[in-house]
Amino acid sequence: MSKAAYTLPLRFCPVELRSSVFMRQRRLRGQGPEGMVLKNGGCLVALFTAPVKGSFLSEHDSIGAPAVRSVRFGAYELSPALRLLSRDGQAVSLGARAFDILVALVERHGRVVSKHELMTIVWPTTVVDEGSVRVAMSALRKELGPELIATVPGRGYQFTAQLQADESSASCGQISVTGPAGQRAATDETRRLLGRDALLEQIREAFGLGRLVTLTGHPGTGKTALARALRSGHAHGMGAQEAAPVYWIDLAALSSDQHLVAAIAQASDVAVTDHASAKALVAALRSSQALLILDNAEHMVDAVASMAHQLLEGCPQVHLLVTSQVRLKIAGELVVLVPPLEVAQTGMDHGQAQQWPAQALFLRHCRQFGRPLPITQQNLDLVSDICLRVDGVPLAIEYAAAAVPLLGLKGVADALDARRLAMSAGRRDAPDRQRTLRAALSWSVSLLGPYEQSVVRRMGVFLGSTSMQLLEPVVNIEGEDPWRVMEALSELIDRSLVVPEDDGIVTRYRLLESTRAFALEVLGSTRELSPMRQRHAQVMEAFFSRVRKAALDGTMRLDDGVRELQAELHNARPALQWAMDHDGLLALGLASSLAFVLRRSGGIWESGQYLAKTECFATEHVDHAISCGWVREAIIHWTYGNRAKAVHWLGLADPAYRAAANSVALIDLLVLKANCLDLARNNDDALAAVLDEIAAMDKSGLPDRLLTFCASGLVMAAHRLGRTQEVQTAERWAAVVPDGDAHGRMGLVTRLMSIQISSGRAAQAIALGQPLFDEHKNGQYRQALHWLPISLAAAYLSIGEPLMAAHMAKERLEVDVGNELLYAWTDVLAQLACLTNNHALAASLTAYGDRIYAAAGIQRPAVEANLRADSIQTALTALPPEQYQAACEAGGLWDVNAMQAAAEAVLLAIDPVRPLDDLKT
Template sequence: MTRGQRIKGNVPVEATSFVGRRHELTYARGLLSETRLLSLIGAGGVGKTRVALRLASELGRAFGDGVWYVKLAGLHQPALLPHTVANALGLRDGAADWTLETLAPHLEGKTMLLVLDNCEHIVDACAELAQGLLAASPELRILATSRERLRVPGEFAVPIPPLSTPSTTDAESATGDLMHYEAIQLFVDRASARCPGIEIDGRNRNEVAQICRRLDGIPLAIELAADRVKTLSLHQIREKLASRLDLLTNGPRGVPPRQQTLRASLDWSYELCSEAEKDLWARLSVFAGEFELDAVEGVCQDDQMASADIVDVVEGLLDKSIVVREERDSRIRFRMLETIREYGHDRLVEAQQDAQMRRRHRDWYESLATHMAEHWIGSEQVDWLRRFRDEHANLRGALAYTLADQVDAEPALRIAAALAWYWHARGALSEGRHWLTQALAQTDKSSQARIDGLRVNAFLAILQGDADAADRSLSEALATPEVENWPQLMASLDMTSGLQALLVHRLDEASKYFAAALPTFRESGGVEGEIFTSMLDGMALAFRGDRDAAKDRFAKVLANSDQTGDLWFKSYTLLFLGVVHWMEGHLDTATDLARQALRGKVLFDDHTGLVLCLEALAFFASSSGDWKRTAIILGAADTIWGKTGTTVDNFADFKSLHDECEAQLAPKLPKAALATMRQQGSELPASQAIAYALGEHNEPGAEATGSSTMGFEPLTRREWQVAENVAEGRSNRQIANKLVISPRTVDGHIEHILSKLGFSTRTQIASWVAERQNHPGPRQEQ
């Protein structure tokens, strides 16, 4: 073929239907009109080649000299890259020794799109070639696919994420169309081709959704799974995905070997990594879900991998699409797709490092949990609880490994006991008891860890009203002779015994326990024990009728909290002080204090604290004769109690006040109207219930607008941006493109928004945003 002959292109015809990717195509198409080098970046098997081919086909008419596809997967000698490009272009100059210098003149003056597919294994050569050809041919455009960027000046990179998958909520819903999720579309399309007639219905929708979720929305994995429908049921496919790398084999003939199996695709990515990156990839597989850089440094560093080098290696894995970066609450977190994590774990096992790395993982999270427990009193309490919310999967992993190891269960005892306030705030009382009960069953020596585990197990049982279990744990702990060797621990047991007495209205007994514990805490510098015990003693005094003494006790607690930066106990103390003022008839003061407490509990997302504040504000509304507000707040409290892991019945004095409030309310409203108002309150999203209880709206249907009296915003800044885009009708992909984040990050933000606001649909988010925009108020990043 002679130079100057018009070339139309060689883009391969697509053998199967193209599914989804509308937003990525739109975004990339727009960028190609502005940049001359566009790279599609993503993990192996995510569909970069299919997107590139579809984009090339759509743009064919825009390039008068053709669209040319250069397949590089089988090229392993970088020096032959110019030869490969020349062959793809149809240049047949047998005398030419194809180099950048000899190839470039053939592209001068050409209006052409060159598609370089699979650049990652010869990325330096591709970068050099692209830079040289672009300099030589001003009308040339290059579209590259790679697992990492070429790092050429002027390059634009478009992340190609996995296909959208349904959330757990959507998958489990009996209604709603799952076919708008791209992963579902692809699975059904490929499964129908393999086994005509397959459909999603009420019997199998959850199976298909779980298959797509377990495969992380990776197209290669989904196609390989769909290929099994002729021999396996959907249920069998889902069950066998526990070992997905072994199941997903035998891809179609004619595709490169690296796309024949999921494992081969990951092998390809693995071989492109440096030795340090390979090592860290394997080590990162011990993390469950997300993780932060300090955890990576703490778990993965050793003589072969210094802490100072880890940042660079993590960046390398980010560049190669092995690790994904996300931002939450102004913190950077990382994660791996589950298929990538599983592959890394296989490499870890092969290297015989699995047990060692799991011990390090366990030890680091034990250190994190115990550090939080030892430094609970201070200004970082909110950050601690948010961190542990995000680390929940890793904490479970550390606990499960320790107990499965059956060598030494004490680390599990220390972790589970250190998380006492986390179990409490999250309403995860049963889970905390589950781990403690298992760990206690595997230890029998009289250690400080065992006694503290018994104490926390009793504490959680008390909150759930399980008096028998609490008695057994406390009795065993107090009967241990060695307990006398640890005065603070003995004082903590007295405090816990006092709490048990307090919550069943044995007030004199409770005060005796508190009186026994307080001197030890004060003498030994146990600030947390002193604040907590003093607060509980104030409650006992209040419910015994000694209100002046109770207010004096609460005032000292508040002063101590202010001095130490504590907000957890302060917010509870403000609530109980408000109850005392209400008992004395100071309704305005009581309401103000309870609302201050409620704002504090919002920061912690402390379900028990939130619902106790709502109960109190319902009592106060009843005293003012506002029966509608009383009914609505009680209805909202009914719903939130269900998230606490306990009930109002387990708080004897609050239960008495609750019953009195119910009794006063019943005759004041018609039965049907009362039921309607209670139902109305119970259906309020949490944020609306809180705003209503704070007095920021006269009607519960209106949403919080952030008045000057309200110091919190339920959504973070980024979540608010996502919510605004949802309200404007954008899809997750469009939102990702606009905010320059991954679609999976958008998925996570929307799940958090739905959870925080108590919604179940995007329409509710849109209505909520519209209401906020009509009543603007301050928005605080949390």
């Protein structure tokens, strides 16, 4: 027989059996081809690789006459008589024995089939071992997934999918490619796309507006999976005729633009005389109504764009769906961005969290990899953490889940940073470029030009997003025109490697975490990581210092400065860590700026940690610590937490500030000194001298921020010393504080409220403070309201409204744990405990507060001191002396956790449902 291609003159129903290459025949109980190609309406639907027993078109195959003619399960249709398995209307190529095993299991649906029984059915005349079954089963599961065929230990295998018979189509061997959604079989749960319903509808709507839709997105977001989902439902969703064919062209394997025409022609089953001629392809498809899916087009986007343009122009009924990390940029193109999956935040109730797309996908993959996870709060918190750290990218989620059987869930979470890029699902059907995250990202970055590659890897030193004013000086090492960086960034955005974020004020840019990990890995391999971290730290320090200085000296609104710095906190932290390890002077500058913004962002504890860790550098470089602002921020912080340290640094700073002859800076320092002396209450003469010095200084040129700071820092001392005029000046300023320093205004109002409450004007204090609290409790300073809600709670207690006091405490308790302000609530909570007759708990709370105030070296403010006296008197009256003493001793030993538990117990006892009169004294 000639080796030339031939067509067998044989048809059954609409299915044509054709050999496209030379196939030798052999006899096995009759004649049959060793390899056959099955086509349906001109479309390739299956490649037969096994002999057919009996006569050429015998109704019997290698496992005898099948009991099942044609069945559906999920997205699959199995036609044993035709030896055909199709998925969403597209043929699936299986090995002969894998196909035989599938038919055997389907025929015996619902019962366990032993390995010995399968070996007898599939290899009736051949002696094989159990390894042959395992190999064939592996091929089946590679296609079907692990859930459709269950392994029953010690017994065998069971086909578990729900079957739907399709005798009408099986009778003639016809394959139903598409159809209305309501008539299609239920989607296989293991393949149903999670969280993509709205996106699928968006793509369908796009095809209602045009004939070219491009799916773009970061590597691994599921562009190909969406295209596959659209493939099965294209006729229903895109308005094409129901019989319109779908041709899938995978471009990833093409190494040259010259092969594009041939690949499309081969997939579309059209003959072209010139395999490089786009015109010939257009002519062949001119009357076609097909949907062409061009998958993975990013590496040959110019050729695909040109081809797409010619197809749209010359083939009026052809539709194109392109998946690419970069859009084609041609007329008529409709671009749909494929984002990562939505991720539930850590801590969300586990019953709700498991329903979110990212978490649901992770759990599904765990089941598929043989490690189903119990749905518990602890497990879902770990899953959420993992999904958040991989940004909800489906491919990264799959690879992380694949590591669970080896490492365990906690192990994956702990090792994610180090193992992220090496993780793999172990899928043999994955293309080489997606076997690991590293491979996928390396493929994407390799398509960039040299300069764009340098920009993306240098961006790895940024943690999260950043603005162009920080990005450009870090990555632009060569000193290029800034527009060159912007052009490179635009290319990276087009390639879906950089994510732009626009809040309406400024555009920020970030790498997804997996891309960032890859960038850092490449920086390490090119020995650029250390210099880039140094450059990043230097740029961050310069930026933070400049903004802090401008906010303090009044050249910019303080609120605006804080907002700018808050946006970059996540980048300043690693910069400070690098500086503490390599450059003490740089660390001092960063620590001072971080303390400045964190105090206004609910991060008092964190700022204290940074000040403590850099104090050694300040001791070694006192002058620099003063000039960069570290000493100022340290005094403010330690005035409330360690007065001895505050006094030490005040002593070093005072002569330096005076020597500098900077009156503005000196006034600022004197206010800090007055506040520290007032809280100590051990040297009123020195305090009065400081107030006299400040009063004598010229304050006409002070910025508004410093005027507010002066009024706030001095009013309590002035009131205690009976300096009425200065108190009245502060009150007048509080009524006219200009916008731009909301945090400073809150500090001033809080101190005025304390004076009013102590003077028996609690209702006036509430009228002053409650509107301010309501204005800012959900705003920029929601984490840094500090003493304002505490003063409000004390005011409500003063007017006999304990429920309102409890409400304020409940609203702020968790925040103030992080602010290290829990101790400031002790006297309010002790009063509430007395109102619910829990006098022992009140005594413990008071003792805890006494210990913290004493350790800080400061006295209670007047309002809190009065509350303390009242609760002590009430508790002493209600309790025997020994019981009171024991309660105090217990509270004096509490840690923060015990204090928090006590606070929650007090607030729980204040039942909001009970009548208010029951809680009044």
